[in-house]
Amino acid sequence: MQRFKNILAHVNLALDEHPALARGAHLARQNNAKLTAITVLEEHPVQAQAILRSIHLTDALETIEREHREQLEQCVRPVRDAGLDVDIVVTHGSTFVEVIRAALQRQHDLVIKSVSSEGIFHRTFFGSIDMHLLRKCPTPVWLIKPGEAEAFRRILVPLDPNMEDGIKLDLGMTLLKLGTSLAEMDGAEVMVVHAWRPYEEETLKRHVEPGRFKEYVRTWGQEAANRAWRFVSAFGREIKPKAIHLVQGEPGYVIPDIRQRPSHRLGGHGNARQSRPTGNVYRRHGGANPQSARMLGPGSEAVGLRLTGALSLSVGCEKVDRRK
Secondary structure, X not given: OOOOXXXXXXXXXXXXXXHHXXXXXXXXXXXXXXXXXXXXXXXXXXXXXXXXXXXXXXXXXXXXXXXXXXXXXXXHHHHHHOOOOEEEEEEEOXXXXXXXXXXXXXXXXXXXXXXXXXXXXXXXXXXXXXXXXXXXXXXXEEEEOOOOXXXXXXXXXXXXXXXXXXXXXXXXXXXXXXXXXXXXXXXXXXXXXXXXXXXXXXXXHHHOOHHHHHHHHHHHHHHHHHHHHHHHHHHOOOOOHHHEEEEEOOHHHHOOOOOOOOEEEEEEOOEXXXXXXXXXXXXXXXXXXXXXXXXXXXXXOOOOOOOOOOEXXXXXXXXXXXXX
């Protein structure tokens, strides 16, 4: 089981709730870990200093930072009062850059961040702060929605079972390790989901005889099942065949919609049988739901999965300069 030892929780002072801080405190107590709360002020434009100087308000920037620091201190006070030490960091700049920089400089092994309903949970979030973190942060990122449940029945781990690509292999193993660790902490069930699609399916469908095309798709699906089983078997015995689900289609579309779509559940050693996942896999809308699933997902361009859901944990591959 992987234990988190140095957790970074981003606090958005504009929000009324701070679930990232609460979850970070919970994990820190469970793992006897260090906890740091960070908030990022928008970097002031160059002309701000000139304008403030011209109207004799040269101390205004210091006042702004002091106020944000006091607000962050107020947020962490209940956690400290409960007996947990919390460091605080107040910095300026781009939120995703400063969070990544802090994670690198302070050697955090987990970043937790709250998002609003307009963030990770809608497909229009590409290019957002959250998406930048998912793509670029080399530390696992846990995005959590205000008001969501503290306990979940299922941990959903999307997987690209590519054992030939070293980056994807390491990333997949990391996600399985994190997924099984979080499941053990919460007493939850792990679901591994592999989205697959035949190469140039639509093109071949137009040019290949129907019987042979059907055989092409069937063979591709069987190979997807075999690859998923080999990958999970290489990870270890913690994940059983019945926990591995296959769904046909583009990952960014079919994984978030897996509750409404049929999947194949592995019956053993790569042999697939048709089934539907039982229970509520996740909720795209609404508040706390103890039966919804957390989603663990790779955020790297190399993997190509784009996820929405109640929660996403991601390990990115792009680099950010750790120097200030």
